[in-house]
Amino acid sequence: DCQFENRKFMISKDHNQNETNMQSADSSKNEDANAAVDAPVKTSVISDFWRALALLSRVPVHGIDDFRAELIARSVWSWPLVGLLLAGFAMLPAMLVYQLTENILIFEIIALAGMVLLTGCMHEDGMADCADGFGGGFERARKLEIMRDSQIGTYGVVALILCFGLRLVLMSVAGDGGQAAILFLVMAISSRAAMPIMMHILPPARNDGLGKGAGRPSLMMVGLAVLIAAILAFVLTGLVTTVVVLAGALLAVGLVAMVAKWQIGGQTGDVLGATQLLSELFVGIAFVAVI
Numbered sequence: 001d002c003q004f005e006n007r008k009f010m011i012s013k014d015h016n017q018n019e020t021n022m023q024s025a026d027s028s029k030n031e032d033a034n035a036a037v038d039a040p041v042k043t044s045v046i047s048d049f050w051r052a053l054a055l056l057s058r059v060p061v062h063g064i065d066d067f068r069a070e071l072i073a074r075s076v077w078s079w080p081l082v083g084l085l086l087a088g089f090a091m092l093p094a095m096l097v098y099q100l101t102e103n104i105l106i107f108e109i110i111a112l113a114g115m116v117l118l119t120g121c122m123h124e125d126g127m128a129d130c131a132d133g134f135g136g137g138f139e140r141a142r143k144l145e146i147m148r149d150s151q152i153g154t155y156g157v158v159a160l161i162l163c164f165g166l167r168l169v170l171m172s173v174a175g176d177g178g179q180a181a182i183l184f185l186v187m188a189i190s191s192r193a194a195m196p197i198m199m200h201i202l203p204p205a206r207n208d209g210l211g212k213g214a215g216r217p218s219l220m221m222v223g224l225a226v227l228i229a230a231i232l233a234f235v236l237t238g239l240v241t242t243v244v245v246l247a248g249a250l251l252a253v254g255l256v257a258m259v260a261k262w263q264i265g266g267q268t269g270d271v272l273g274a275t276q277l278l279s280e281l282f283v284g285i286a287f288v289a290v291i
Helices: 021-037 047-056 068-101 104-121 123-134 139-146 155-175 177-201 219-239 239-264 269-289
Strands: none
Touching: 047 068, 068 104, 068 139, 068 177, 068 219, 104 123, 104 155, 104 177, 123 139, 123 155, 123 239, 123 269, 139 239, 155 177, 177 219, 177 239, 177 269, 219 239, 239 269
16 A cells, blocks of 8 residues: 555564474563553654654654554644645745746646655555556455556556646646645645545555554544644635635545445555545645635
C-alpha cells in the first residue's frame, strides 16, 4: 500500500527456534517481544507531530522510529499541521520565483514540485494504484493485487495527469499569486484532515499494510483534526469559505468511501492517498466557487 508500508514496527522476534536445547531461551525472547508490544509508550503533542511528519513526508525526523497502530492513530490530530508545514516549505521557492517572474503558472508548477518532493509522491502513488486497481480488476482479490503492484498502468497515468492538470487550473483561476498561495495552503491543510475521517469510518480492506497498521483513530482525535483544519482555514479565508471548502472535503471523503467500500470492502494506504488527493481537488473547486 502506497509508500506508507515502508514504515515498519521496530520490534524484533526470534524466528530460528531450536526445539531441543533452546526452548527456555526462546520462551524468554518471546516474552520480551510481547512485553515490547504491550509496553506503554510516553507520548506528547510534540511527539505526535514529529511522528506524523515522519509518516507523511520524507523529512528526516530524528528519534521517531515507533509506528505502532495506536501511536499513528493518536497522531492524526496533527496531520493538518503537517500539511501546513509542508505546503509552507514547498511555497518558499515558488514565491521567490513568482516575485521575479510574476508568472502564476511557474509559481504553481514549482509549488507542486516542492510538495511532491517533500511527500515522496505517496499520495499520488495511492491515487494511481486505486485507479489501476479499481479500473483494471474484476474481483476484489485481483483489485487488491493490482493495487500492490509497483508498476503503474494506463488508468493510473490518466488519473495523475488529470489530478495535476486540475490542480494547476484551480490555482490559476484562484487569482493572483497571493490567492493561489492561500488556496495551496488550504488544500494541503483540509485534505490531511480528510484522511483520518476515512480511517475512522471504513475498516481495513487487508490484514496488513497502512490501512491495518495505522489503526482506527478515535472520534476525538478525528474531530480535533477537523477542528484544527477549520481554524487554520478560517484564519486564511474567512468563515464562509471555510464552511464551503470543508464541505467539499467531506464530500470527497464520502465519495471515495462509497467507491472503496464497493470495490474492495474497506480502506488501504492507497485509498488514504487517493482521499487526500481528491479532497484537494474538491476543496479547490469549492474555493474557486466562492471567491
